[in-house]
Amino acid sequence: MSETSARLLRLLSLLQTHREWSGVELAERLGVTARTVRRDVGRLRELGYPVHATAGAPGYRLGAGTDLPPLLLDDDEAVAVAVGLRTAAGGSVSGIEETSLRALAKLERVLPSRLRHRVHALQSMTVPMGRAGSAVDPASLTAIAAACRDRETLRFDYRTHDGRDGVRAAEPYRLVHSGRHWYLLGWDAGRAGWRTYRVDRLSLRTPNGPRFAPREPPDSDLAAYMSRAISSAPYRYQGRFTMHAPAEVVAQHMPATTGTIEPIDERKCRLSSGSNSLDELAVWVALMDIEFEVHEPPELIDRIRALSARLADGVP
Numbered sequence: 168m169s170e171t172s173a174r175l176l177r178l179l180s181l182l183q184t185h186r187e188w189s190g191v192e193l194a195e196r197l198g199v200t201a202r203t204v205r206r207d208v209g210r211l212r213e214l215g216y217p218v219h220a221t222a223g224a225p226g227y228r229l230g231a232g233t234d235l236p237p238l239l240l241d242d243d244e245a246v247a248v249a250v251g252l253r254t255a256a257g258g259s260v261s262g263i264e265e266t267s268l269r270a271l272a273k274l275e276r277v278l279p280s281r282l283r284h285r286v287h288a289l290q291s292m293t294v295p296m297g298r299a300g301s302a303v304d305p306a307s308l309t310a311i312a313a314a315c316r317d318r319e320t321l322r323f324d325y326r327t328h329d330g331r332d333g334v335r336a337a338e339p340y341r342l343v344h345s346g347r348h349w350y351l352l353g354w355d356a357g358r359a360g361w362r363t364y365r366v367d368r369l370s371l372r373t374p375n376g377p378r379f380a381p382r383e384p385p386d387s388d389l390a391a392y393m394s395r396a397i398s399s400a401p402y403r404y405q406g407r408f409t410m411h412a413p414a415e416v417v418a419q420h421m422p423a424t425t426g427t428i429e430p431i432d433e434r435k436c437r438l439s440s441g442s443n444s445l446d447e448l449a450v451w452v453a454l455m456d457i458e459f460e461v462h463e464p465p466e467l468i469d470r471i472r473a474l475s476a477r478l479a480d481g482v483p
Contacts, residue, residue, distance in 0.1 A: 178207050180239040182229040189226050249274055249286045303349050303366045315339045320376030323369040338379045343393050354382055361385040363396045395427045402441030404464055406448045410438050411458035420455045445470040
């Protein structure tokens with residue numbers, strides 16, 4: 168009996184990988200006959216697990232049921248879930264902190280001691296810097312994600328970075344998390360172009376608009392595109408620099424959302440970044456401790472000259 172129970176747990180674990188298994192594959196994995204697999208699938212159904220079978224050559228997959236079945240996780244999966252829950256408890260999605268802690272408490276009660284030690288070691292050796300950026304409503308995230316998936320136009324009130332309010336209609340494409348903020352990338356119907364929107368600045372209107380045909384994305388490298396959009400587009404000043412260091416060296420001094428880097432050769436690269444403050448741009452690039460040349464904007468060139476003179480005058 169214990170052998171059968173262990174085999175049922177193993178079968179359930181395989182089915183929870185969200186792929187369809189043929190009867191032959193399951194029989195090979197479990198070391199039994201196809202007939203035994205069919206019998207074990209029947210037992211799982213009797214226990215309430217919705218195991219679906221395809222016609223023709225027997226194939227099995229686990230469907231969604233009315234109740235959440237117990238999940239079977241291997242060691243690395245259990246640690247990953249625990250770490251993810253700890254991160255969610257202090258993350259950038261508001262309203263899930265308490266539920267994340269409850270789920271984590273349930274998980275840690277059943278973790279073997281060896282896994283609890285791994286999770287606790289990671290926690291004790293990690294120094295939190297506090298929540299960065301603005302928290303967003305998880306309901307908004309799931310609604311936006313569903314609209315991206317179903318290709319439904321979103322209508323929402325939006326507040327721009329300079330405080331102006333307006334109503335937008337956009338064909339949502341992807342959600343992007345920069346580490347500080349959540350962004351929506353979409354085609355703005357009113358402006359006939361691709362735009363990025365801070366999710367914490369938008370308020371969804373219901374119902375959604377009509378369905379739309381998918382467009383070609385604005386760039387094959389969405390990460391690079393979003394980095395450029397986030398680091399430069401919203402700001403008053405657009406700084407352009409030549410950095411006298413390889414691109415990979417400059418990249419170590421800044422997160423991807425701060426600016427974009429384009430290699431010139433093995434020893435130099437171009438750096439672009441935006442800010443609403445000339446002083447912020449000047450100090451930021453100077454603190455990298457890398458030789459640089461400023462190309463634009465002209466106001467930044469004049470400001471750096473003035474700051475250089477003031478600093479020089481302050482040295483006896």
